[in-house]
Amino acid sequence: MVNLMKTITAIAAVISILLTSVGSLSARTAQEIIEAGFNHYRGKASEATFEMVIHRPNWERVMELDAWTKGTDRSLVRITAPAKDKGNGTLKRGREMWTYNPKVNRVIKLPPSLMAQSWLGSDFSNNDISKSDSILTDYTHELVGTTTHEGHDVFIIKSTPKPDAPVVWGMQIMHIRDDDVLLLEEFYDEDLQPVKRMTGDQIQMMGGRMFPKVWKMQENGKEGQYTLLRYHRLAFKDDLPDRYFTLNRLKTKQRR
Amino acid sequence: MDFQLAWRNIWRNPRRTAVILVAVVIGVWSMICIAALMRGIVGGMVKNNIDTLTGHIQIHQRQYPDDPVVDYRITDPLAIQSILKKELPEGSMWSTRVRVNAVASNARHSTGVSMIGIEPEREAHISFIGAAVTQGRYLDESDTSSIVIGKALAEEFETEIGKKIILMSRDAPGDISSRAYRIVGLFQAEMEATEKGYVFIPIHTAQKMLKMGTAVSEIAILLPDADLSETTTAHLKDKIRDGDLIVRSWQTILPLVTAVLKLYDTFVFIWFLVIFVAMGFGIVNTTLMSVFERMREFGLLKALGMRPGRIIRGILTESAAILLLGIIIGNILGLLTNWGLSFGGIDLSELAQGVEYAGMARIIYPIVLVKDILAANLVVLLLGLIVSLYPAVKAARFTPVEALTHV
């Protein structure tokens, strides 16, 4: 008897586990989709080489950069080319950012007044970088539709800031594929008018997962003015040492 | 006796007397009005400055005035307030504030502002903000994430009541802290710089955001009478024995305003003299003419043996009588005019953009000072007598023969 009871309980447990996992496969919550997309995009830790193209109506500038990330709130980015900008970099830890310039050999912590300024001259603001994980913590998400992209289903998610969240946006719209690839992040003001958008393009295998090779950030209504990030190399890691994200490392000129 | 004679003399020719009287009245009246207007202009400026978060006395951590950051704070405001309760004159009011620089932003705009955490009820008695909210509402004690911003800032930010503003500033531990606020009201101020530069939030929220516990940046005090500020400041300095704190009166906080106040004393007096000289010609002329008209009379008096000194004294007494009468009427008219103007003031709002540049008020309310009235009266009386001396001496010099042959 006892044995039978045990068996039944075991079967019930297995069934219930099966049921829940099937359920999550077919209908993940918007929150889960966002988290999966963010984790896919960010990984536990990553190492990348990419170029950044800052395009303006009259000129264009190309920079080569190396970047390391760990978890949601640490990143270090360093310029490797052109020669005159080489060695400049930024370190983000939590909500704080530091910038380093080899010519003056100084590490400077960015004051609040500079957080809304442009990051390394691009269309990203320092805030975009320092609050990159804000989408996970400051918003509630809602699945508002689906579409398709290269044979994949795409979830359209509307993210609304929590009432007291310190974010300037009124809403964000994200397009995330069923394989967790982020295609579009669109920023809206409080009147729900689009302000700027980041799009992912040329999705291919990178660092062992499908990843947009090219990212584009563009302000609404500013034709001929955008910033492109084009990945050359991307590797996802389980972990990177903490010493990678220190002021000292921001200053070191070592290649990698 | 002399005065009675003079009084009778001046009414012997009422028309002539009336003419001089009018000159004196106009002179005194205009002096009082000009002084009141000038005082009104600076008075408006002083009031503006005191209202715009200065108050009469301020208490800070010693380094705060030079470097207004969160690090320099009054750690135990309650202790100070219990001293204030005991030592301030009856009718004084005070309020504590958190006041640091911050960055305000929304989706499209970002700018530096002065973020001010206030005790809504107490603050309303101390500074302009209590009465300045023209749209929406002022903060109340139960608010947490509410913010009141200037109308000009709202226009610059293309925002309105009900929308969000994010404030970002360095907190006490030294990290960047940011928080969302919802606009509940818009205020209007005399100066656009005030509307663009100040945002108001509840003090508890500010303390929480900046992780500063119960500490505050400043304590502002409003006395029942602005003139008490220097003595009260000295008294408070004596009572607050904390060497880390600094107590300053508005005269010290606003040296420029104090300088302007002094400068206007000179300006008022210069105008008095200018007006008097303009008026003086009239007095000399008319008195001189009346003296010549009465040549026969003086000649006769002299022939009868009256001393020249007596004649001079007689004429001066007559002048004094007319001057006194003119001064009295002039004072009454001047006070009445200013009383009338004190209701509506003189509105310069059409030129407000410029007024603001000069740091003045949009509406000038004349201010009548007793010292100005006394000065005006004294100037007219003394200088009036001095200019009357010339015709008086002339009259005293008539020889009887010369006078009697004069037609």
Add this chain to the structure above:
Amino acid sequence: MLIDVKMAWRNIWRNPRRTILTVLAIAFACVLLVFMLSFQFGSYDTMINASVKINTGHLQVQAEGYQSRKKMELVISDPRPVERMLDGIASVSAYTCRARGFALISTEKRSYGAMVVGVEPDREARVSTLKDIVQKGRYWNSPPTPEDLSGALVGRLLARNLGAEVGDEITILGQGRDGSVAATVLTVQGIYASGMDEFDRSAVHIPLATFQEVFFMDQAVHEVVVIADRLSSVPSIKATLQNQLARSAAPEKLTVLDWDELMPGLRQAIRMDLVSGSIFYMILIMVVAFSILNTFLMAILERTHEFGVMMAVGTQPGRLTRLVLTESAGMTLVGVMAGVTAGCLLTWYFQLHGIEISGSAELFKQYGIPPRLYPQLSLLSASIGPAVVFVITFLSALYPALKIRRLKPVEAMSH
């Protein structure tokens, strides 16, 4: 008619003392108004000239759109053609080039965002007051030493906020013209105080050559700042420049801005001062008018007997009125002319020597006004006051003159 004039003239001089006093009263009023108005206009000119000397200059040549957007890339890529144009305009007394860029300024302790302004040390000293307002440390040498090239002048409030003293190092981190990172370490060589808090809080001045190197500007600048020999030549310089710029082959579209466009608000401040000032002048003119009215009234009252006699011998009241009016017109004319002459002389004297307003240096510093004020004699300031006096005097003469019509000869004679 001629007889009337002759009679009037003789009448005037029958009682010279009264006439002289009346003429003096009128003259004095004119002197006062000419001087006060010139003084007021002069102080406006001083105010404008002083304000423009702190920063903006009378005129600026900029790339179109720079004034409103202050974008680093909106440059004058080669200022030399503009300089040649300016050299050819006689009424330009000085000019200089500047470049500016927003940057993060930091010391060991603090960081602040501020405007970095590149200036040409020698020329700047002739254009703005920057050299004179350095309170601690020193201005750049002429010609700049190598050490000077890394020397920065910092505003008093910014220096205070940064916790920087003369001799301390400051780091500048910004974005160059081509978008690349612009960074350098400079030494605080001087700290200046203009009295304008906004200016003292928000700027760091460095030599233009250093700026162009650090911010990758090549020869480019953002502003050519022009000082005119006098305020009144600003419009003509502006027109000439606009004309020549339109025909020049500069790679970018350049525009000319005058002080009014560079400093909106200043003109309104002046207008507002004129409005409140005119209240005071109106009161003054009223006092003057009454003083003159009194004199005339008195003069007529005194001559009641004489008029009575004239009427008794058959003179028409109309003719008497005319006679009296001619007399007053004569006196007024003499008075006004004397007054304008004396007023102009007095004003001219102070225009050369200036008037010291003591005890107000600090106040004036805020508006960038030097403690010595100079009246500015002009056709307008020399004519408005006297014209008003003339009209008012004539009107006040009218009243007693008309009174004559109502005189009864017998009563008058027995007066």
